[in-house]
Amino acid sequence: MPIMNHILGFPRIGSQRELKQAQESYWSNQISREQLLKIGLDLRLQHWKKQKESEIDFVCVGDFSWYDHVLSTSMLLGNIPERHKNVNKCVDLDTLFYIARGIAPNRKPVAAAEMTKWFNTNYHYIVPEFVQDQTFSITWCQLFHEIDEALNYGYKVKPVILGPITYLWLGKTKGKDFNRLDLLRNLIPVYQEILSKIHEKGIDWIQIDEPILSLELSDEWLKAFELSYSFFSGNYKLLLTTFFDGIEHNLKTIVKLPVDGLHVDLVHGKYNLVELNNLVPEHWILSLGVINGRNIWKSDLKYWFNIIRTMLMVRKHVWVGASCSFLHCPVDLNSEKNISIEVKNWFSFAVQKCYEINLLTKALKSDNVSILEEWSNLLYTHNYSNQVNNPFVRSAINKIHKSDTVRSVPYVIRANLQKRKFGLPLLPTTTIGSFPQTNDIRKLRLDYKNKNINFDDYSAEIKKHIRNVISTQEELELDVLVHGEFERNDMVEYFGEHLHGFVFTDFGWVQSYGSRCVKPPIIVGDVYRSKKITTEWLQYAQSLTKKPVKAMLTGPVTILSWSFLREDLPKQIICNQIALALRDEVSDLESGGIHIIQIDEPALREGLPLKKSEWNEYLSWATKSFRITSSKVQDITQIHTHMCYCEFQDIMDAIVELDADVITIETARSDMELLRFFKKFKYPNEIGPGVYDIHSPNIPTISEIESLLSEAIKYIPIDRLWVNPDCGLKTRNWEETKLALKNMVIATKNMRKKNNS
Known part of the structure; x- marks a missing residue:
């Protein structure tokens, strides 16, 4: 069989975020379901056409989703929570949105399904819910449609489905606890039916992602693979697809499975290719993921040419592919008009990565590396660009001392000093930082960016919004206020724009979840700060009130994790560069009279290596970077951090190591399930478990919030408990926000009375 190529998935949002706009228009009744479906079809046709034009041998089908591909799998399998x-009993598109958002036409609002991170990425998936003895059946036929x-348009198709073992692994049991693997007896026949229908x-060929x-x-989960896949034999051919890390430790199990091919991620996995070739059955396709699906840099095609050429000498059946789905990449570099030619020559988005796969395939087929010279040489110019290296930054990194990473006194002493400083009541109330971002605010930022207005006019308008939000918070009687973040587009992009070493795109959008897209900054050089970023806005906000105003910064690990990184430095070095830059900002805030500073690190858990044996090394440098940012402050300065939508239990020791005075976390969407962990683990500092889910339009009632607080008090001493939403409020509207916060404050006052009586 001649060498072939393929991708594992294409971005679904559209180069101009057409899917996001269509989803939100449908949710607000501005377009019909038929119009929404038509936009989805148009996007799929565009994406298949791009793949075909790049001479990719198969178009990928099944990678499109109306919200999230794990939720699409739940729909396909008929796994609909009872409340949704x-x-x-009919299942339609509104059912899918009802599960994801907790709201749908002509339905009463209910709790949305839980959402968490997709492995170690910034993509979120809707967590499947399982009940004991659950049955499954094909219910949602989008994949088959x-x-x-694609077939009707003449394309050669490779469908992609999420494998059964990974699907069970990603879910959670509800009600009575039981072993999820017990559900395989009900799940396997449905997968057999799906494969047969395809x-x-x-x-x-069918791509099955595991x-x-x-x-x-564990051995139990590995045996589940052997059991399940023994039933998946037919005239179809299965490509078992793995990504995000190496699988060499599980190869002895994998090679026993009755599949026809194996995809491995050579970008993120560490492999002995001779051993890999010897272990993988000779008649299998070996698909090599060499084009990085998680970053935007051009690939070193000459390097990969030599790797694959060597493999072709000893193996007949080889495919060339991407490391993972291009879901994690922007769509098309050609949309970018405002990046310098020098920098643009270093980058490759999803469309260009398809071209890279094709170019590499052609070079291998003709055994002609010279085809790759021009493409690869453009990447090599990064090594000697004057935008990359800064000797002062490198020197500062080398001077970091242990004393830069510890507070001067322990929390128990700081806490008493801070209580006297701020005089906050029992169960102090606050928000996570952002308030609703209206179209007027977005237009204001865009007008300033496009130089339609000058800074003085821009500043005056931003200050109006700050005055309004301070006034609103005082009316709501919140205890610790925020300035609303109206000057910020995104929590990472905003800080990247004010630091050296970053470049930015206009259309480099990547889906985070549902209709939520982010535009990650790109780190191309050494990172440092040359001027204040947030201080003047916070000082203005503090001048408007006698209540303390909390500053918000995005932490170094999160900026690192949610940016596209340069690939010529270790992550920990880049993270420490960011930490030193942010430390300067913390110092200026404190000097400017701001003594409550929140440093958000929602990506701390996300950054964990997939293998637990590698966790300690990562957590050691990640927590150190946070402490570099936060430790050189006065004892009266209260450091907060915020985390959301991850399995905190896995990293609780590391969270303690951060030594933040207050941590605010997501718990409402998971019914405060995390708090039960505190029965075993005594978190030593203050904590604010979120009391309502801001990602759902549902307004929490006073009684619901009181119930959550009553639950929280069981596990956290009330004198160390804060009250706050799960996350920032930028995606909500003002009506929802005011009602929810009003209920939160009333519920808190009620709880104070109960506990003071």
């Missing part, structure tokens, strides 16, 4: 089911669409459409094979799995 229609009375007439999309296969028909093959009946004339499909040969990324948990990169994890260090």
Whole structure:
């Protein structure tokens, strides 16, 4: 068989975020369901056309989703939580949105399904819910419709489905606890039916994603692979797909499975290729993921040419592919008009990465490396660009001392000093930072960016919004106020724009969840700060009130994790550069009279290596970077941090090591499940478990918040408990925000009375 190529998935949002705009228009009743479906079809056709034009041998089908591909799998399998089911049992697009958002036309608001991070990425998925003895059946036929669409347009199709073991791994049990693997007896027949239905459409190859094979799995889960896949034999061919890390530790199990090919991520996995070749059955396709699906740099095609050429000398059946789905990349570099030619020549987005795969395939087929010279040489110019290296930054990194990473006194002493300083009541109330970002605010920022208005006019308008939000918070009787973050587009992008070493795109959007997209900054050189970023806005806000105003910074680990990184330095070095830059900002805030400073680190858990054996090394340098940012402050300065949508239990020791005075965390969406962990683990500092889910339009009632606080008090001493939402409020509207915060404050006052009586 000649060498072939493929991708594992294409970005679904559209180069101009067409999917986001369509989703939100549908949710607000501005377009019909038929119009929404038409936009989805148009996007799929565009994406298949791009793949075909790049001479990719298969178009990927099943990578499109209306919200999240894990939720799409739940829909396909008929796994609909009881509270989200229609009375007439029908399952449609509104059912999917009801699960994700907790709201749908003609349905009462209910709790949305839980959301968490997709492995070690900034993409979120809707967590499947499982009940004991649950049954499954094919219910949502979108996958089959999309296969028909692609076939009708003449494309050679490779469908992608999420594998059964990974699907069970990603979910959570509800009600009575039980072993999720017990559900395999009900799940396997449905997967058999899915595979058969796909093959009946004339499909040969089916991509079945099992990324948990990169994890260090127990024998029980590995045996589940052998059991399940023994039932998946037919005339179809299965490409078992793994990504995000190496799978060499699980290869002895993998090679026993009755599949026809294996995809490995050579970008993020560490492999002995000779051993890999010897272990993988000779008749299998070995698909090599060499084009990085998680970064925006051009690939060193000459390097990969030599790797794959060597493999072709000893193996007949080799495919060339991406390391993972291009879901994590922007769509098309050609949309960018405001990046310098020098820098643009270093980058490659999803469309260009398809071209890279094709170019590398052509070079291998012709055994002609010279085809790759021009493409690779453009990347090499990064090494000697004057935008990259700064000797002063390198010197500062080398001078970091242990004393830069510890507070001068322990928390118990600081806490008493801070209580006297701020005089806050029992159960102090606050928010996470951002308030609703209206169209007027977005237009104001855009007008300033496009130089339609000068800074003085821009500043005057931003200050109006700050005055309004301070006034609103005082009316709501919140205890610790914020300035609303109206000057900020995104919590990472904003800080990147004010630090050296970053460049920015206009259309480099990546899906985070649902209709939420982010535009990660790109770190191309050494990072440092040359002027104040937030201080003047915070000083102005503090001048408007006698209550303390809390400053918000995005922490170094989160800026690192949510940016596209340069690939010529270790992550920890880049993280420490960011930490030193932020430390300067913390110092200026404190000097400016701001003594409550929140340093958000929602990505701390996300950055964990997939293998637990590598966790300690990562957590050591990640917590150190946070402490570099936060430790050189006065004892009366209260350091907060915020984290959301991750499994905190895995990193609680590291969270303690951060030594933040207050941590605010997400708990409402998961019914405060995390707090039960505190029964075993006594978190020593102050904590604010979120009392309502800001990612759902549902307004929490006073009684619901009181119930959550009553639960929290069981596990956290009331004198160390804060009250706050799960996350920032920028995606909510003002009406929702005021009602929810009003209920939060009333519920808190009620709880104070109960506990003071």
